[in-house]
Amino acid sequence: MGNSNLHNKKSIVYGLVDGNNFYVSCERVFRPDLNGKPVVVLSNNDGVVISRSNEAKALGIPMGALFFEYEEFMKKNGVKVFSANFPLYGDMSKRMMNILSEFTPDIEVYSIDEAFLKFAGYDFVDLREYAFKIKNTVWKYIGIPVGIGLAPTKSLSKVANRIAKKFPEKTGGVYYIDSEEKIVKALKWLPVEDVWGIGRRLSKRLNAIGVRTAYDFTQLPDLWIKKNMGVTGLRLKQDLLGVPVLELEHLSHRKSIATSRTFDRVYSDKETLQEYISSFVAIAAHKLRKHKLKANGLVVYIRTNYHNTKAKQYTKTEVVTFPFSTDSTLVINRYAQEAFSVIYRPGYEYKKAGVVLFDLVPQKMARRSLFDSDDSNHSELMKVIDKINDSVGHQIVRLAAQSDAKKGWKSKQSKLSRRYTTDLNEVIEVKAK
DNA sequence: TCTGGGGTCCTAGGACCC
């Protein structure tokens, strides 16, 4: 089918592959008994719903639903609840991306559950068939169901993916926008608020001027778009019209590393917050070293609970630039504590804090300090700490300033699945017949 | 009691320079 125009279309095609209800699907890989049953995954502290199976969606549980509000309802309807298990999802993601990169060298890992693929020079391949092959391979090897959209541009591949998801019976989970007519049809079908790159704010304004669909958006004058959405909007319009202007982005390395938590209660005292900051630094710096990067600066921020309108509000961030690149937890923590002291004010109830490392450079390109002593980055010490912590799967070696589990640092995760793939002590047991 | 966490990019405006 569709072979008539297979050989005269443009020779570059973009694909968007994404895992269906990814976190839920990851949990189901190890609990196949939950297939066909309603399942949700909760955020940190078991606060809100962040992933839902189709059955859970059908029950009317919205994204972001407060767990405490829905707990009864879920129990009554037999919904299986999991606390988020990010190490597991991250590992499954890596496996999925590895499989995808077998099918084309041009791949952009866009998020934990999504990747853009680029097919250049596949003129004599039936890409629709090829996409089914990709889908089936991922399913066979790691048990994750995916949807695939194909189109002449990136933003259209997003649209195609959405169609594949929306009409699973008709499409089989794969949809290819391979003609002008299909572009127009798809754009007229897609509500403007569902366009990739148009969020809540913009769609409100667009609706106000009568723009309802993606197609309507592409008919707006460039002047309006430039004025209200900047160059990003202009690019998006072109890309949606089928002119490929959005390229695959091969991020050589990430640009920032953030660690933050919303606390399960509020804290006012300086010491507790200092301990949290230290813990955040330890986690972020560990990630930094894992990616073989060093940071040239950091941000520390603290904030009160903005949902609690009765409480006195205070939000403050402090930016520090280091005199040299570093990946040492000790060095970074020293700067983080200094920054924290600048912004901390007593008398407020803090609900969230975080640190962000930025201006990251590969270890080799690190900026050295003028009087760099061999040990100013504690690289040997950090190696030892990382080795021990990696081997046990969590932070057992800590700075003296870091908080520990006893003090409630560990977030509430009452419904955690096991770390099947990343922790030797928790691998799934297979019984041979 | 209860409200996620981790990212990216763009723009406007100020400081500063010649």
Added chain:
DNA sequence: TCTGGGGTCCTAGGACCC
């Protein structure tokens, strides 16, 4: 009378994404 102008760098904040 009539407030120069153009360039760069930096930062804060907005908007978006999953």
